[in-house]
Amino acid sequence: MFPKKKVYIISAILVASVAITIIAIVKLGGNKEKASHFVSTTCRTLHAVPVDAVGLWIFKSPSVLGDNLISGKHPFSSLLDQQSGLFKIANRLSYLLKSDSKFSFLGKSDLCTSLHYSGKNEVSVLISLNLEHLDTPEEIALLEKLTEGNKGTYREFNGATLYNSSGAIVTIHKDFLLASSSPLLVEASVRHLNSGVSILDNTDFDKIASETEVEDNLLFVNHIQIGKLFSGLSASKYLKHADFVSKFSSWSVMNASFDENQIEFDGTFYNIKGAGNFASSLEWKADGESEAKYIVPHNTFILLSLSPGDLNKDIDKIREYRELSKKLNQQNWDKAKEWLSSSEAEEISFAAIPYGGRLEWVTLIRHAKVNLFKKINRSLFSNGTSLKDTIIRNEYSGLTSELVGSLFLSNKEEFQLLSGEWTILGSEDILKEFSSGRSSKFSMANFIDQTPASASVSPGEVPFSFTVNYTGIQDTISALFKKGISESVRDNLSKRNLGIIQFEIKPFERRSDFKIVFYARNLEKLPIPPVDETETGPAGWQTDSIVKVPEGPFELRNFETGEKEYLVQLKNYRLQLADKDLKGIWAIPFQTPLRGYVEQVDFFNNGKLQMLFASGNMIYLLDRTGRYVNPYPKKVSKLVELGPKIYRSGDSFLVMLLHTDNTIGLYDRECRPVQPWTDIDVEETIKEFPELIDVSGNRYWVLRTRLKTRIYTINGMEVTSVLGNSSLLPTTPVKKSAGHEVEVRRADGVEIRLNLETGEIKKLKKRR
Numbered sequence: 001m002f003p004k005k006k007v008y009i010i011s012a013i014l015v016a017s018v019a020i021t022i023i024a025i026v027k028l029g030g031n032k033e034k035a036s037h038f039v040s041t042t043c044r045t046l047h048a049v050p051v052d053a054v055g056l057w058i059f060k061s062p063s064v065l066g067d068n069l070i071s072g073k074h075p076f077s078s079l080l081d082q083q084s085g086l087f088k089i090a091n092r093l094s095y096l097l098k099s100d101s102k103f104s105f106l107g108k109s110d111l112c113t114s115l116h117y118s119g120k121n122e123v124s125v126l127i128s129l130n131l132e133h134l135d136t137p138e139e140i141a142l143l144e145k146l147t148e149g150n151k152g153t154y155r156e157f158n159g160a161t162l163y164n165s166s167g168a169i170v171t172i173h174k175d176f177l178l179a180s181s182s183p184l185l186v187e188a189s190v191r192h193l194n195s196g197v198s199i200l201d202n203t204d205f206d207k208i209a210s211e212t213e214v215e216d217n218l219l220f221v222n223h224i225q226i227g228k229l230f231s232g233l234s235a236s237k238y239l240k241h242a243d244f245v246s247k248f249s250s251w252s253v254m255n256a257s258f259d260e261n262q263i264e265f266d267g268t269f270y271n272i273k274g275a276g277n278f279a280s281s282l283e284w285k286a287d288g289e290s291e292a293k294y295i296v297p298h299n300t301f302i303l304l305s306l307s308p309g310d311l312n313k314d315i316d317k318i319r320e321y322r323e324l325s326k327k328l329n330q331q332n333w334d335k336a337k338e339w340l341s342s343s344e345a346e347e348i349s350f351a352a353i354p355y356g357g358r359l360e361w362v363t364l365i366r367h368a369k370v371n372l373f374k375k376i377n378r379s380l381f382s383n384g385t386s387l388k389d390t391i392i393r394n395e396y397s398g399l400t401s402e403l404v405g406s407l408f409l410s411n412k413e414e415f416q417l418l419s420g421e422w423t424i425l426g427s428e429d430i431l432k433e434f435s436s437g438r439s440s441k442f443s444m445a446n447f448i449d450q451t452p453a454s455a456s457v458s459p460g461e462v463p464f465s466f467t468v469n470y471t472g473i474q475d476t477i478s479a480l481f482k483k484g485i486s487e488s489v490r491d492n493l494s495k496r497n498l499g500i501i502q503f504e505i506k507p508f509e510r511r512s513d514f515k516i517v518f519y520a521r522n523l524e525k526l527p528i529p530p531v532d533e534t535e536t537g538p539a540g541w542q543t544d545s546i547v548k549v550p551e552g553p554f555e556l557r558n559f560e561t562g563e564k565e566y567l568v569q570l571k572n573y574r575l576q577l578a579d580k581d582l583k584g585i586w587a588i589p590f591q592t593p594l595r596g597y598v599e600q601v602d603f604f605n606n607g608k609l610q611m612l613f614a615s616g617n618m619i620y621l622l623d624r625t626g627r628y629v630n631p632y633p634k635k636v637s638k639l640v641e642l643g644p645k646i647y648r649s650g651d652s653f654l655v656m657l658l659h660t661d662n663t664i665g666l667y668d669r670e671c672r673p674v675q676p677w678t679d680i681d682v683e684e685t686i687k688e689f690p691e692l693i694d695v696s697g698n699r700y701w702v703l704r705t706r707l708k709t710r711i712y713t714i715n716g717m718e719v720t721s722v723l724g725n726s727s728l729l730p731t732t733p734v735k736k737s738a739g740h741e742v743e744v745r746r747a748d749g750v751e752i753r754l755n756l757e758t759g760e761i762k763k764l765k766k767r768r
Contacts, residue, residue, distance in 0.1 A: 042214045045112040048128040048176045049199040050188045054229055055115040056199065056220045061107050062129070064216050066094020074258040075520035078492045085168030089179050090127060092146050103142065105133050114199070116185055117228035124182035126189060132175045139172045146170065146177075154183065160190045208251050208270050215255040219265065223249045223277075235482050247325070249279040249512070262456055262519040269512035276324050279505070279512045281317035284308035284463035286507035292349035292364050293467070295422060297439040298447035298529055299706070301359065301469060301476070302352040306404065307366075308463040309507075311348065312341050315403055322405075329402070336402040343423070344368040348400060350411070354473070355430050361411035362434075363400050363425040389435045391417050394425055442529035444469065448500065450527035453519045457502035468501040471526065472706060475548055483553070483582075496520040497731065526731055528707070528747060547641055547658075547687050553582065554598035559609040559624070567598045567611055577626065588626045592616050599646040601653055603629060603669070614640040614657065619671045634671035638663070645689040656689055664690070664703075666716065678716035695756055696740050704730050708747065711756065722759035 043058045059065045067073075070080060070090055080087055090113075097106040109130045118124040131139060143151070147165035154162040160173040162183065169186045170179040174193045180186050192198050200206055205220065212218065227242035234242075254267025271277035290305035308314040315337070322328040347366035352359050397413035413425040417435055424434050433439060447469070448454050459465040470477050470493070477499075478490035493499055499520045506513040553566035556577075564580040569590070576587040592615045600609040603621060610629050611622045617639045621632035636657065643657040654674065655667040664680040667673055680686070680703060690703035690712070700719065701712040708727035711719045711734070720728060723746070732745040740757040743764065751764040 043110045043112060044130045044132060045110050045128040045176060046200055046209075047198045048174075048178060048189050048193055049112060049114045049126070050116060050185070050192050051197060051199050051201055052225065053114040053116055053199050054123070054222050054225045057113045058218045058220070059111045059113075060214075060216050061097070061109060062090075062093035062111050063097050063107060065090060065111055065113075066097075068217065068256070068258045070094070071258070073260055074263050075261055075496055076263065076492055076518065078495070079488060084181065085166030086125065086127065086179060086181050088166060089146050089168055089170060092148075093129065096142075096145055100145075103145070108133065115229075116182075116188075117225070117232060118182045118184055121231045122182075123229055123232035124180055124185050126182075126185050127177070127179040128189065129177035130175070131172065131177055134175070142177070143170070143172060157187050158190050158194055162186060204250060204270075204272055208253060212253055217256055219254050219256060219267070221252045221254075223247075223251060233481055233485055235480060235486070238480060244278070247273075247276065247278060249277045252514075254514075254516075261452070261521045262517055264456065264518075265516045267514055269514060271512060275317070275320035278321050281321045282464045282505050283317070283509055283512055284314045284505075284507065285310075285509055286461040286463045289459065289461050290347055290349065290465055291366060292347065292351065293445040293448075294443050295364060295424075295434075295440055296349075296351045296362070296444050297353060297433075298442045298444055298527070299469070299472070300351050300353050300444045301473065303349060303444060303465075303467045303469075304351075305347060305349040305465050306463065307347040311345050312337075314463070315340065318404060327406075332398075332402045336399040339396055339399050340403060348404060350400075350404075352410075353430065355433070360427060360430045362430060363411050363413055365400075365423045365425070366421050367423065369421060389417065389419055391415050391428060391431045391435065397425070400425070447527050451498055451523065452521060453498060453500050456517050457500045457519055459502065459504045461507065462504045463507050464505040466503040470499045470501070471497065473548070474499055475550075493520065496522040497526060498523050524731070525729060525745075525749070528730065547685060549593075549596040549642055551596075552594065552598070553578065554594075554613075556598070556600055556611065557609065559607060567613075569594050575622070575626075577624070586626050590615070595640045596642045597644055599644055601646060601669075605651055612644055612646065612655070614644050616640070619644060619655070619657075631670055636665070636667070636671060638665070643689070647692050658686055658689065662686055664716075676715050680712060680716055682710065693734065693736075695736055695742060698740065698756070700756055702734055706730060709734070709744070711742075711754075713756075719756050719759065720754070722754075722761065 042060070046056075046058075049056060057069075070087065071077070093106065093111070096103040111130070112128045114126045114128065116124055116126060131142070134142065143163070147163065147170065151163040151165040151170070154164040154169055156162070160171045162169055162171045168179050168181055169183045170177070171186060171190070172178070173190050176193065178186050178189045200209070205222070208220070223246055225246075227246040230239050230242040230245070249269040250272035251270040252267055253270065254265040257264045269277070269279040271280035274280055286307070286309060288307065290307045292305050293303060296303060319328065319333060322333075343365065344367050345365050346368055347364075349364040349366075351362045351364065353362060392415065394413050394416040398409070400413070401409045411426060415426065415428045415431050417424045417431040419434060424431060444467070445458075448458060457467065468477075474493035475490055477493060478486040480486075481489055500517075502515075502517040502519070504515050506515065551569065553568045556565040556567060557563075558565050565585075566578045566582060568576045568578050568582070568584075570576055570587065573590045573592060574587045575590045577585045579585060595614045598611050598613045601612050601621075602608065603610050609624070613620055613622070617636050619632060619634045619636065621629040623629050638659040638661060641658045641660045643655075645656040647654045647656060652669050655669070655671055657665050657667065659665060662681070662685055664686060665673065666677045680690075680701070682703075682705065684705045684707045686703070686705060688704070690701040693700050693702055699714045701714070701716070703710045703712065707730060709720070709730055709732050710728070713719060727747045729745050729747050733743075735743040737743050737753055739755070741753050741755050743751060743753050745751050753762040753764055754760075
């Protein structure tokens, strides 16, 4: 399981300032004169936006909003709650503009969606629409159309009549349509309009707006205020990073482009605080592209690379930020700077790699082709021992974190390896894999280049790049968000098996221009590493041995009412039954963490459901009143990593457990080992339970790992062993054919028909 306190920190820091604002909204140097001109010609609705806005997304017209953000044409559209009243109003605006000539004037009406912290750890969206061209009868007609007549008077407030339509509060006031799920936010907008105060009274925004050219859509993010979003959106463990995110920049401005596989943002950071904004320390020229992506393995989760034109000189900008933040130890900095200078480093990169049951952090330093650092290190060896590919203790641990920041502290840098132009720092185990050269045989760059994403997420010559490849581990991104939001994010991301986030800062010495791409696509075949025919077996990162154990809440069904309920494990490990709103009903003592599953079974076949779950090497059965049910609890011979997973079998059921020794065991309803059964045991890590399929009256297990797909008989005997050195793609469909045959695809792309009874193999003709 990922070490959660560190795994997502980099993701949270570098993309949260944009991504959190985007997801929340989806949830649906000039002077004053120039700023006013900008607003009067492109976005009059800014006058309706309260001054405390965290983010604003300005659209030229409702059709731009409808054709892009809420269109369903991009891979993250399911994040929108299409049943919410606010979504319906936004959707109807776009529809009316296109379908009813009486409302064609909406094509000239600018629209703004703004994001606000509304207290009680919640954030809300306000939609503002410019209606200055409408008279009163037209306003009334528009309101009726938008609410489809389904509105009731909510209240009168400061001269405005507020209506409630399907949970959205809507009003027209001073020639502005205002709508939000938060009554307080609509009322705040009314007050601002009455007083003449708005977001334009924020002097920083005023200045930035006067310098920003008009686009079809523009997203403004107030980083100073963005810390408030953490309490409303992020998981509690990441709240401590809100301060850094708020200091990353002052404001950022970007425009978005959408297509069916990605959202791309191009923009600029406005570092009004100068060196007090971290982004200002990354205003560098470039000197060629980062090369670390060709060194790290294909399934690298995070890769951060710094490759400015003059690393030794440009790194001093980070020193200024650390000094202003009172995080600079001058003595340590001088020591680190001397080390950097002597090494003639041209690139410093930081990677997080799933390896050997944990997430390994690796630091990679690329040197000039001939440099003093190599000569110094060679002198450490005698008797003609070559430094190349030799792992030694690292005497300089912690120096990179002194130069670049505390995120590098995730890597203890205990050992170092010199391989070609690279010095690689990390644990001894992972450096042994790097010394074998297997990582570069199928690198992160190789993986991305073999996908359609390569055209969008392959950075060129940029001084700073940050890549997150969450392919196959989508839940690592959803875990950034708090409950209630994380589930929606996880459901959205899991619909596509390829997911990459790419952030880069462009090469300018006096500006912070950037690009960020969110790419997601469902591919029939993901790139896989070539088969390693060496006797040492697959590399540690190929086995992908990190198992995600869900923490709940675990959804249940009340067998009496049919309503949702949840079993929640509290921080003190107590078990709590909660209603559909997660309000506690009862709680009982418990001492150890659950193992990711709570299954409901009808143990006595009387219509009453009990909860089956595991912890340690014990299996428990609990009824809805909080009492344990005989003959449980039961003890199994090995610790449980994940489970129990229930498979129905007539009026009974089978219990499957994934054990900590990476074997799958099968048990009957009283948790006794099934006979006959052979535990499923494979070399790479099993991360999820197999699917049970029926082929011509016989049942088979289909087990998928990151390396391959295997098929087993109901008793645990592998059928696909007949393939020999070949294997089935991890993502291959298993299509039933005639008799006992299934159609599957091998790792080499060849489609075959496999007889699950006889093991006979037939190649299929290529489909045109």
